[in-house]
Amino acid sequence: MLSSPLPLLTVALAWALPATASPIAGPGPNSLHAAQAAFNNPFPHLVHPDGLHLAHEPTTPPPSELAGTTGAQERYDGHAVWRVNWHDMGDTAKEGILTLLETLNIDIWHMSAASIDIRVPPALTYIRKVLPSFTTYVPDVQALVDMTARDVAEDEPEGGWNVSSIDTPFHDAYHKVEAVYAFGDALKAAFPDIVEEYDIGTTAEGRTIRAWRAHLKAADGEPEHEELEFVIQAGQHAREWVAPSASVYFLHSLVLDATADPNSHAANLLRHFTFTIVPIVNPDGFEYSHDHSRMWRKNRQDVGGLFCKGLDLNSNWGHKFKAGRTACSDSYAGREPFESLETKAMAYYLINGTITDTPPRDHKVRAFVDLHSYGQLFMFPYAYSCADFPPDAENLMEAGLGVAKAMRQAQNGEGYQTGQACDLTFRSTGEAIDYVYGTGDTRWSYSAELRDTGTYGFMLPASLIRPTGDEVNAGLRYLAQFIYETDIDKP
Numbered sequence: 001m002l003s004s005p006l007p008l009l010t011v012a013l014a015w016a017l018p019a020t021a022s023p024i025a026g027p028g029p030n031s032l033h034a035a036q037a038a039f040n041n042p043f044p045h046l047v048h049p050d051g052l053h054l055a056h057e058p059t060t061p062p063p064s065e066l067a068g069t070t071g072a073q074e075r076y077d078g079h080a081v082w083r084v085n086w087h088d089m090g091d092t093a094k095e096g097i098l099t100l101l102e103t104l105n106i107d108i109w110h111m112s113a114a115s116i117d118i119r120v121p122p123a124l125t126y127i128r129k130v131l132p133s134f135t136t137y138v139p140d141v142q143a144l145v146d147m148t149a150r151d152v153a154e155d156e157p158e159g160g161w162n163v164s165s166i167d168t169p170f171h172d173a174y175h176k177v178e179a180v181y182a183f184g185d186a187l188k189a190a191f192p193d194i195v196e197e198y199d200i201g202t203t204a205e206g207r208t209i210r211a212w213r214a215h216l217k218a219a220d221g222e223p224e225h226e227e228l229e230f231v232i233q234a235g236q237h238a239r240e241w242v243a244p245s246a247s248v249y250f251l252h253s254l255v256l257d258a259t260a261d262p263n264s265h266a267a268n269l270l271r272h273f274t275f276t277i278v279p280i281v282n283p284d285g286f287e288y289s290h291d292h293s294r295m296w297r298k299n300r301q302d303v304g305g306l307f308c309k310g311l312d313l314n315s316n317w318g319h320k321f322k323a324g325r326t327a328c329s330d331s332y333a334g335r336e337p338f339e340s341l342e343t344k345a346m347a348y349y350l351i352n353g354t355i356t357d358t359p360p361r362d363h364k365v366r367a368f369v370d371l372h373s374y375g376q377l378f379m380f381p382y383a384y385s386c387a388d389f390p391p392d393a394e395n396l397m398e399a400g401l402g403v404a405k406a407m408r409q410a411q412n413g414e415g416y417q418t419g420q421a422c423d424l425t426f427r428s429t430g431e432a433i434d435y436v437y438g439t440g441d442t443r444w445s446y447s448a449e450l451r452d453t454g455t456y457g458f459m460l461p462a463s464l465i466r467p468t469g470d471e472v473n474a475g476l477r478y479l480a481q482f483i484y485e486t487d488i489d490k491p
């Protein structure tokens with residue numbers, strides 16, 4: 001392994017770019033040139049023998065790893081989130097900014113064609129010199145972390161979760177892995193004819209990736225058709241806590257509505273589709289984001305690094321995969337596609353229907369939705385490039401627009417944008433929706449960024465779980481109905 005130039009580079013950059021007084025405004029029009037220069041050579045003051053080849057790891061562990069070894073919670077005192085306006089920059093200049101951020105290990109919260117949200121520790125505020133204009137979006141990250149820490153429910157109530165009503169306090173708090181799983185099991189116990197449990201695979205730390213599937217037998221006289229599965233996965237990215245919560249809320253609500261009235265829309269959907277919820281694709285990372293590092297995004301797999309663990313699951317799928325450069329990066333894709341146990345297990349499930357060598361069962365995943373936060377987006381493939389336009393783009397767009405409308409019309413619904421992922425988030429490789437669409441024969445593949453648009457980011461208050469869940473509920477039901485009418489109920 002290469003010894004890392006990073007600390008030296010940081011020193012050089014700190015020397016070259018002394019901090020200035022105001023964190024609110026960026027340096028203005030010269031920033032474009034600065035960013036382009038940064039891409040050509042982000043560190044003109046220092047030439048490493050390897051040229052600009054990025055190191056795999058810094059020589060000291062980043063704080064997120066230290067938190068894991070000491071058992072302490074990582075703190076973010078003085079960290080702010082800046083929204084950097086890069087609307088006017090070309091792709092090459094944007095790549096320059098991204099290279100710089102990756103080199104400095106700066107955490108990217110959200111990316112769009114217009115702007116990028118980054119978490120900046122106090123020691124790195126000098127980077128404002130090479131950034132275009134920005135505004136401070138979250139002035140005190142630690143305050144938000146403290147807030148959602150109070151939003152986590154400690155324990156399952158005595159006697160287990162009451163699942164007979166959507167008003168259960170489960171949906172008013174965030175939960176750790178075991179509590180989410182206990183709720184899924186409570187659903188299965190309460191509705192044994194409808195809900196079944198399925199184990200997708202096992203993680204590096206030995207946790208099970210669990211799924212709950214719901215289906216209603218066809219009513220008398222109703223024609224049977226092949227099993228159509230609608231898979232909703234959440235929690236690839238550990239810190240995006242609202243996504244697992246919203247997926248569970250969706251399943252719970254669907255099952256309750258279907259059992260309350262066999263003629264309901266929910267019951268009809270459950271007779272035509274099997275809805276499979278994988279609430280926490282990345283349970284190791286999710287637990288780590290609760291116990292050690294609230295900003296943790298990756299899984300917790302050993303990737304051969306000295307200090308840094310984990311792969312970014314949503315860069316590790318096997319369609320247009322691009323290997324990662326720095327193991328410590330929050331978006332480290334790994335050396336090979338499906339290096340992560342989680343993406344591998346999910347891909348087996350989605351394509352073959354099994355996790356082992358047993359023959360594929362009669363199984364067809366018709367629709368796939370990957371839940372994330374934040375940004376309020378509902379997107380279709382491809383993510384890796386806008387030059388590759390899916391043959392089903394027209395249908396995907398039409399359904400997506402309907403989903404966004406349904407979400408907005410949900411109780412207290414918010415606006416969501418629809419479009420091709422590469423357009424809405426700036427391109428990224430190795431994503432789940434690209435794999436599912438490009439490799440499998442699942443025509444309906446989407447990823448959603450749930451609430452919000454940056455006020456709280458990943459630390460969405462628990463009081464907003466229900467409104468977000470209602471939006472997901474309305475959107476996914478609309479999508480299932482659209483698919484049914486387009487693909488199945490043809491005249």
Ligand SMILES: [Zn+2]
Pocket residue numbers: 236237240314372373
């Ligand atoms: Zn995500």
